[in-house]
Amino acid sequence: MNRRIFMGAGVVAAAALVGVGEYLMISRTEPPTPLTGGVGGAFRLIDDNGKPFTNRDLLGKPAMIYFGYTFCPEVCPTTLTHMSAWLHALGPEAGKLRAVFVTIDPARDTAVKMKEYLSGFDPNIIGLTGTPAEIATIARDYKVYYKKVPIPGGSYTMDHSSFIYLMTAKGDLAGLIDYGEPDTKAMAAIRRLLRS
Amino acid sequence: MTRMTRALALAGAMMVAGSAYAQPVKLGALTITSPWVRPTPPGAPSAAGYLNIVNHGSVTDRLVGATTPDAASVQVHEMSMTSNGVMKMRPVPGGLAIPPGKTVALAPGGYHLMIIGPTQEFKAGESVPVTLIFKHAGKVAVSFPVANGPAKPAGAMGAMPGMTMGAMPGKAPAKP
Numbered sequence: 001m002n003r004r005i006f007m008g009a010g011v012v013a014a015a016a017l018v019g020v021g022e023y024l025m026i027s028r029t030e031p032p033t034p035l036t037g038g039v040g041g042a043f044r045l046i047d048d049n050g051k052p053f054t055n056r057d058l059l060g061k062p063a064m065i066y067f068g069y070t071f072c073p074e075v076c077p078t079t080l081t082h083m084s085a086w087l088h089a090l091g092p093e094a095g096k097l098r099a100v101f102v103t104i105d106p107a108r109d110t111a112v113k114m115k116e117y118l119s120g121f122d123p124n125i126i127g128l129t130g131t132p133a134e135i136a137t138i139a140r141d142y143k144v145y146y147k148k149v150p151i152p153g154g155s156y157t158m159d160h161s162s163f164i165y166l167m168t169a170k171g172d173l174a175g176l177i178d179y180g181e182p183d184t185k186a187m188a189a190i191r192r193l194l195r196s
Numbered sequence: 197m198t199r200m201t202r203a204l205a206l207a208g209a210m211m212v213a214g215s216a217y218a219q220p221v222k223l224g225a226l227t228i229t230s231p232w233v234r235p236t237p238p239g240a241p242s243a244a245g246y247l248n249i250v251n252h253g254s255v256t257d258r259l260v261g262a263t264t265p266d267a268a269s270v271q272v273h274e275m276s277m278t279s280n281g282v283m284k285m286r287p288v289p290g291g292l293a294i295p296p297g298k299t300v301a302l303a304p305g306g307y308h309l310m311i312i313g314p315t316q317e318f319k320a321g322e323s324v325p326v327t328l329i330f331k332h333a334g335k336v337a338v339s340f341p342v343a344n345g346p347a348k349p350a351g352a353m354g355a356m357p358g359m360t361m362g363a364m365p366g367k368a369p370a371k372p
Protein backbone atom coordinates (compact mmCIF):
# COMPACT_ATOMS: atom_id res chain seq x y z
CA MET A 1 0.00 0.00 0.00
CA ASN A 2 1.49 3.27 -1.01
CA ARG A 3 -0.28 6.31 0.29
CA ARG A 4 0.59 9.82 -0.63
CA ILE A 5 -0.10 12.61 1.70
CA PHE A 6 0.48 16.27 1.51
CA MET A 7 2.04 18.00 4.43
CA GLY A 8 1.32 21.66 4.76
CA ALA A 9 4.58 23.51 4.55
CA GLY A 10 3.15 26.97 4.94
CA VAL A 11 4.06 28.05 8.41
CA VAL A 12 1.83 31.04 8.65
CA ALA A 13 2.47 31.98 12.26
CA ALA A 14 5.48 34.07 11.36
CA ALA A 15 4.91 36.52 8.56
CA ALA A 16 8.64 36.75 7.97
CA LEU A 17 8.80 33.20 6.72
CA VAL A 18 9.09 32.46 3.07
CA GLY A 19 7.61 29.38 1.50
CA VAL A 20 4.03 29.89 2.59
CA GLY A 21 1.83 27.79 0.40
CA GLU A 22 4.62 25.48 -0.56
CA TYR A 23 3.86 21.80 -0.08
CA LEU A 24 6.10 18.89 0.43
CA MET A 25 4.82 15.66 -0.96
CA ILE A 26 5.90 12.66 1.02
CA SER A 27 5.58 9.20 -0.35
CA ARG A 28 4.68 6.72 2.32
CA THR A 29 5.21 3.05 1.95
CA GLU A 30 4.44 0.21 4.27
CA PRO A 31 6.93 -0.70 5.62
CA PRO A 32 8.30 2.83 5.40
CA THR A 33 11.49 3.27 3.49
CA PRO A 34 13.86 6.07 4.40
CA LEU A 35 12.85 9.28 2.72
CA THR A 36 15.55 11.58 1.61
CA GLY A 37 15.76 15.26 2.24
CA GLY A 38 13.09 17.79 2.81
CA VAL A 39 12.63 17.47 6.55
CA GLY A 40 14.85 18.64 9.37
CA GLY A 41 17.62 21.17 9.70
CA ALA A 42 19.62 23.17 12.18
CA PHE A 43 17.78 24.44 15.24
CA ARG A 44 18.63 25.83 18.62
CA LEU A 45 16.05 25.38 21.37
CA ILE A 46 15.98 24.72 25.11
CA ASP A 47 14.80 21.56 26.83
CA ASP A 48 12.37 21.34 29.73
CA ASN A 49 15.27 21.80 32.15
CA GLY A 50 16.14 25.09 30.45
CA LYS A 51 19.32 23.65 28.89
CA PRO A 52 20.28 24.27 25.26
CA PHE A 53 19.18 21.55 22.84
CA THR A 54 20.18 21.67 19.20
CA ASN A 55 19.74 19.51 16.11
CA ARG A 56 23.10 17.90 17.00
CA ASP A 57 21.59 16.57 20.21
CA LEU A 58 19.14 14.55 18.10
CA LEU A 59 21.88 12.66 16.25
CA GLY A 60 23.31 9.28 17.22
CA LYS A 61 19.95 7.70 18.08
CA PRO A 62 16.71 7.44 16.15
CA ALA A 63 14.03 9.79 17.38
CA MET A 64 10.28 10.21 17.41
CA ILE A 65 9.30 13.87 17.40
CA TYR A 66 5.88 15.34 18.05
CA PHE A 67 4.86 18.99 17.68
CA GLY A 68 1.99 20.19 19.87
CA TYR A 69 1.04 22.40 22.80
CA THR A 70 -0.11 22.02 26.38
CA PHE A 71 -3.38 23.98 25.96
CA CYS A 72 -4.56 21.15 23.68
CA PRO A 73 -7.15 19.10 25.63
CA GLU A 74 -7.38 16.02 23.45
CA VAL A 75 -4.96 15.33 20.60
CA CYS A 76 -1.70 16.24 22.34
CA PRO A 77 -2.27 14.48 25.69
CA THR A 78 -3.59 11.45 23.78
CA THR A 79 -0.50 11.37 21.57
CA LEU A 80 1.86 11.78 24.54
CA THR A 81 -0.02 9.02 26.38
CA HIS A 82 0.50 6.74 23.38
CA MET A 83 4.17 7.68 23.11
CA SER A 84 4.52 6.85 26.82
CA ALA A 85 2.84 3.49 26.33
CA TRP A 86 5.08 2.67 23.34
CA LEU A 87 8.22 3.58 25.28
CA HIS A 88 7.03 1.42 28.14
CA ALA A 89 6.34 -1.47 25.75
CA LEU A 90 9.89 -1.16 24.37
CA GLY A 91 11.30 -1.87 27.82
CA PRO A 92 15.10 -1.50 27.92
CA GLU A 93 15.11 -0.69 24.20
CA ALA A 94 13.41 2.61 24.97
CA GLY A 95 16.87 3.93 25.82
CA LYS A 96 17.88 3.53 22.17
CA LEU A 97 15.16 5.93 21.04
CA ARG A 98 14.83 9.64 21.65
CA ALA A 99 11.30 10.92 22.25
CA VAL A 100 10.72 14.64 21.82
CA PHE A 101 7.74 16.95 22.31
CA VAL A 102 8.28 20.33 20.63
CA THR A 103 5.82 23.08 21.49
CA ILE A 104 4.39 25.20 18.70
CA ASP A 105 3.02 27.57 21.36
CA PRO A 106 6.19 28.95 22.93
CA ALA A 107 4.41 32.02 24.33
CA ARG A 108 2.61 29.81 26.85
CA ASP A 109 4.80 26.72 26.91
CA THR A 110 7.86 27.80 28.82
CA ALA A 111 10.48 25.26 29.86
CA VAL A 112 8.99 25.24 33.37
CA LYS A 113 5.49 24.62 31.99
CA MET A 114 6.74 21.84 29.70
CA LYS A 115 8.54 20.13 32.58
CA GLU A 116 5.47 20.20 34.80
CA TYR A 117 3.21 18.94 31.99
CA LEU A 118 5.60 16.18 30.91
CA SER A 119 5.88 14.93 34.50
CA GLY A 120 2.59 13.16 33.68
CA PHE A 121 4.20 11.13 30.89
CA ASP A 122 7.13 8.81 30.25
CA PRO A 123 10.33 10.31 31.71
CA ASN A 124 12.18 9.70 28.44
CA ILE A 125 10.14 12.35 26.65
CA ILE A 126 12.14 15.54 26.23
CA GLY A 127 10.22 18.82 26.02
CA LEU A 128 11.59 21.53 23.75
CA THR A 129 10.68 25.20 23.57
CA GLY A 130 12.32 28.42 22.42
CA THR A 131 11.62 31.89 21.18
CA PRO A 132 8.82 32.30 18.64
CA ALA A 133 11.47 32.74 15.94
CA GLU A 134 13.33 29.59 17.00
CA ILE A 135 10.13 27.57 16.99
CA ALA A 136 9.23 29.01 13.59
CA THR A 137 12.58 27.78 12.27
CA ILE A 138 12.20 24.17 13.39
CA ALA A 139 8.55 24.11 12.31
CA ARG A 140 9.50 25.38 8.86
CA ASP A 141 12.29 22.84 8.51
CA TYR A 142 10.08 19.95 9.63
CA LYS A 143 7.20 21.21 7.44
CA VAL A 144 4.99 21.56 10.49
CA TYR A 145 1.92 23.70 9.96
CA TYR A 146 0.78 25.78 12.91
CA LYS A 147 -1.44 28.80 13.31
CA LYS A 148 -2.73 30.79 16.25
CA VAL A 149 -6.54 31.08 16.34
CA PRO A 150 -8.13 33.49 18.87
CA ILE A 151 -11.12 32.25 20.86
CA PRO A 152 -13.56 34.24 23.03
CA GLY A 153 -12.24 35.35 26.40
CA GLY A 154 -8.87 36.51 25.08
CA SER A 155 -7.32 33.06 24.78
CA TYR A 156 -6.35 31.15 21.66
CA THR A 157 -5.99 27.66 20.25
CA MET A 158 -3.39 26.42 17.78
CA ASP A 159 -4.09 24.63 14.54
CA HIS A 160 -1.19 22.25 14.09
CA SER A 161 0.12 19.19 12.25
CA SER A 162 -0.50 16.08 14.30
CA PHE A 163 2.07 13.60 12.95
CA ILE A 164 4.84 11.93 14.88
CA TYR A 165 8.05 12.14 12.88
CA LEU A 166 10.31 9.11 12.92
CA MET A 167 13.89 10.23 12.34
CA THR A 168 16.98 8.09 11.83
CA ALA A 169 20.12 8.45 13.95
CA LYS A 170 21.55 10.45 11.05
CA GLY A 171 18.67 12.90 11.06
CA ASP A 172 16.77 11.66 8.02
CA LEU A 173 13.02 11.21 7.99
CA ALA A 174 12.17 7.50 8.14
CA GLY A 175 8.40 7.80 8.35
CA LEU A 176 5.40 9.29 10.07
CA ILE A 177 2.90 8.00 12.59
CA ASP A 178 -0.56 9.45 12.04
CA TYR A 179 -2.82 10.55 14.86
CA GLY A 180 -4.96 7.61 15.89
CA GLU A 181 -2.62 5.04 14.30
CA PRO A 182 -3.23 1.66 16.00
CA ASP A 183 -0.62 0.83 18.62
CA THR A 184 0.42 -2.34 16.80
CA LYS A 185 1.23 -0.41 13.59
CA ALA A 186 3.01 2.33 15.49
CA MET A 187 5.09 -0.17 17.45
CA ALA A 188 6.02 -2.00 14.25
CA ALA A 189 7.20 1.29 12.72
CA ILE A 190 9.20 2.15 15.83
CA ARG A 191 10.85 -1.28 15.94
CA ARG A 192 11.77 -0.95 12.26
CA LEU A 193 13.26 2.45 13.03
CA LEU A 194 15.33 0.99 15.85
CA ARG A 195 16.68 -1.69 13.48
CA SER A 196 17.52 0.81 10.75
CA MET B 197 3.88 9.47 42.14
CA THR B 198 6.88 9.02 39.92
CA ARG B 199 6.82 10.15 36.32
CA MET B 200 6.51 6.62 35.06
CA THR B 201 3.70 5.57 37.34
CA ARG B 202 1.92 8.78 36.42
CA ALA B 203 2.26 7.89 32.75
CA LEU B 204 0.91 4.47 33.44
CA ALA B 205 -1.92 5.93 35.46
CA LEU B 206 -2.90 8.13 32.50
CA ALA B 207 -2.58 5.30 30.01
CA GLY B 208 -4.22 2.75 32.23
CA ALA B 209 -6.95 4.78 33.88
CA MET B 210 -9.42 3.70 31.23
CA MET B 211 -9.27 0.20 32.64
CA VAL B 212 -10.90 1.41 35.84
CA ALA B 213 -13.39 3.64 34.04
CA GLY B 214 -16.87 2.32 34.24
CA SER B 215 -16.97 1.70 37.96
CA ALA B 216 -19.63 4.35 38.43
CA TYR B 217 -22.70 4.54 36.26
CA ALA B 218 -23.95 8.08 35.97
CA GLN B 219 -27.74 8.26 35.90
CA PRO B 220 -29.25 10.15 32.95
CA VAL B 221 -30.07 13.76 33.81
CA LYS B 222 -33.35 15.18 32.51
CA LEU B 223 -34.00 18.82 31.73
CA GLY B 224 -37.28 19.58 29.97
CA ALA B 225 -37.22 17.74 26.64
CA LEU B 226 -33.52 16.95 26.99
CA THR B 227 -31.79 13.93 28.50
CA ILE B 228 -28.06 14.07 29.24
CA THR B 229 -26.13 10.79 29.43
CA SER B 230 -22.55 9.51 29.69
CA PRO B 231 -20.77 12.65 30.92
CA TRP B 232 -17.02 12.32 31.43
CA VAL B 233 -13.94 14.49 31.66
CA ARG B 234 -10.54 13.36 30.49
CA PRO B 235 -7.86 13.23 33.20
CA THR B 236 -5.42 16.12 32.86
CA PRO B 237 -1.63 16.01 32.84
CA PRO B 238 -0.03 18.04 35.65
CA GLY B 239 -0.48 21.77 35.16
CA ALA B 240 -2.55 21.30 32.01
CA PRO B 241 -4.20 24.61 31.11
CA SER B 242 -7.26 22.93 29.61
CA ALA B 243 -9.38 19.81 29.82
CA ALA B 244 -12.03 18.19 27.62
CA GLY B 245 -15.52 17.16 28.70
CA TYR B 246 -17.81 14.82 26.77
CA LEU B 247 -21.48 13.81 26.97
CA ASN B 248 -24.52 12.78 24.93
CA ILE B 249 -27.61 14.96 24.68
CA VAL B 250 -30.96 13.56 23.53
CA ASN B 251 -33.74 15.90 22.43
CA HIS B 252 -37.17 14.27 22.93
CA GLY B 253 -38.97 17.51 22.10
CA SER B 254 -40.23 19.06 18.90
CA VAL B 255 -37.95 22.10 18.63
CA THR B 256 -34.22 22.50 18.24
CA ASP B 257 -32.40 23.51 21.40
CA ARG B 258 -28.82 24.75 21.69
CA LEU B 259 -26.03 24.04 24.13
CA VAL B 260 -24.72 27.59 24.40
CA GLY B 261 -22.23 27.23 27.23
CA ALA B 262 -21.36 25.81 30.61
CA THR B 263 -19.77 26.78 33.89
CA THR B 264 -17.85 24.96 36.60
CA PRO B 265 -16.34 26.10 39.90
CA ASP B 266 -13.33 23.91 39.00
CA ALA B 267 -12.13 26.02 36.05
CA ALA B 268 -11.94 29.59 34.82
CA SER B 269 -14.40 29.06 31.96
CA VAL B 270 -16.02 26.50 29.68
CA GLN B 271 -16.70 26.76 25.94
CA VAL B 272 -18.33 24.47 23.41
CA HIS B 273 -15.68 23.47 20.86
CA GLU B 274 -15.41 21.37 17.75
CA MET B 275 -12.22 19.49 17.01
CA SER B 276 -11.48 18.44 13.46
CA MET B 277 -8.63 16.85 11.55
CA THR B 278 -7.92 17.88 7.98
CA SER B 279 -7.00 15.30 5.36
CA ASN B 280 -3.38 16.40 5.67
CA GLY B 281 -3.25 15.80 9.40
CA VAL B 282 -3.77 19.32 10.74
CA MET B 283 -5.71 19.39 14.02
CA LYS B 284 -8.10 22.32 14.42
CA MET B 285 -10.21 23.34 17.38
CA ARG B 286 -12.88 26.04 17.18
CA PRO B 287 -15.70 27.40 19.32
CA VAL B 288 -19.10 26.37 17.92
CA PRO B 289 -20.68 29.64 16.82
CA GLY B 290 -24.11 30.24 18.36
CA GLY B 291 -23.87 27.06 20.40
CA LEU B 292 -24.31 23.41 19.49
CA ALA B 293 -27.70 22.63 17.90
CA ILE B 294 -29.63 19.72 19.45
CA PRO B 295 -32.29 18.92 16.82
CA PRO B 296 -35.60 17.33 17.86
CA GLY B 297 -35.57 13.55 17.87
CA LYS B 298 -31.80 13.43 17.69
CA THR B 299 -28.93 12.49 19.99
CA VAL B 300 -25.91 14.76 19.74
CA ALA B 301 -22.63 13.32 20.97
CA LEU B 302 -19.79 15.38 22.35
CA ALA B 303 -17.06 12.79 21.89
CA PRO B 304 -13.35 12.50 21.07
CA GLY B 305 -12.63 13.56 17.52
CA GLY B 306 -15.60 15.95 17.40
CA TYR B 307 -17.38 18.26 19.82
CA HIS B 308 -16.18 18.78 23.36
CA LEU B 309 -16.63 21.03 26.33
CA MET B 310 -13.41 23.04 26.38
CA ILE B 311 -12.67 23.48 30.07
CA ILE B 312 -10.24 26.37 30.28
CA GLY B 313 -7.99 26.96 33.27
CA PRO B 314 -8.76 24.02 35.58
CA THR B 315 -8.12 25.08 39.18
CA GLN B 316 -6.60 21.69 39.88
CA GLU B 317 -5.48 18.53 38.14
CA PHE B 318 -8.45 16.31 37.17
CA LYS B 319 -7.64 12.80 38.38
CA ALA B 320 -9.38 9.57 37.40
CA GLY B 321 -12.00 8.62 39.96
CA GLU B 322 -12.84 12.23 40.85
CA SER B 323 -15.69 14.20 39.33
CA VAL B 324 -16.18 17.73 38.06
CA PRO B 325 -19.44 19.59 38.71
CA VAL B 326 -20.61 21.31 35.52
CA THR B 327 -23.67 23.46 34.87
CA LEU B 328 -24.79 23.12 31.26
CA ILE B 329 -26.60 26.09 29.72
CA PHE B 330 -29.20 25.53 26.97
CA LYS B 331 -30.91 28.25 24.98
CA HIS B 332 -34.43 26.96 25.63
CA ALA B 333 -34.26 24.32 28.36
CA GLY B 334 -32.18 26.51 30.68
CA LYS B 335 -29.54 25.30 33.10
CA VAL B 336 -28.83 21.89 34.62
CA ALA B 337 -26.13 20.63 36.97
CA VAL B 338 -24.32 17.48 35.82
CA SER B 339 -21.50 15.65 37.59
CA PHE B 340 -18.76 14.66 35.13
CA PRO B 341 -16.69 11.66 36.31
CA VAL B 342 -12.98 11.96 35.48
CA ALA B 343 -12.13 8.92 33.37
CA ASN B 344 -10.66 7.91 30.02
CA GLY B 345 -14.07 7.11 28.61
CA PRO B 346 -17.76 7.23 29.45
CA ALA B 347 -19.00 5.14 32.33
CA LYS B 348 -20.95 2.00 31.44
CA PRO B 349 -23.85 0.37 33.23
CA ALA B 350 -22.69 -2.06 35.90
CA GLY B 351 -21.79 -5.40 34.35
CA ALA B 352 -21.39 -4.00 30.83
CA MET B 353 -18.33 -5.43 29.12
CA GLY B 354 -16.65 -5.17 25.76
CA ALA B 355 -15.13 -2.38 23.78
CA MET B 356 -14.99 1.11 25.17
CA PRO B 357 -17.73 3.24 23.67
CA GLY B 358 -16.86 6.25 21.58
CA MET B 359 -13.71 4.73 20.15
CA THR B 360 -13.49 7.25 17.40
CA MET B 361 -10.31 8.91 16.28
CA GLY B 362 -8.79 10.56 19.29
CA ALA B 363 -9.91 8.07 21.83
CA MET B 364 -7.46 5.76 23.49
CA PRO B 365 -7.25 2.40 21.82
CA GLY B 366 -7.63 -0.24 24.51
CA LYS B 367 -3.97 -1.06 24.78
CA ALA B 368 -3.06 0.11 28.24
CA PRO B 369 0.28 -1.36 29.27
CA ALA B 370 0.39 -3.81 32.13
CA LYS B 371 1.96 -2.50 35.31
CA PRO B 372 5.45 -3.88 35.82
Ligand SMILES: [Cu+2]
Nearest residue numbers: 073273285310
Ligand atom coordinates in the same frame (compact mmCIF):
# COMPACT_ATOMS: atom_id res chain seq x y z
CU1 LIG C 1 -11.18 22.85 22.64
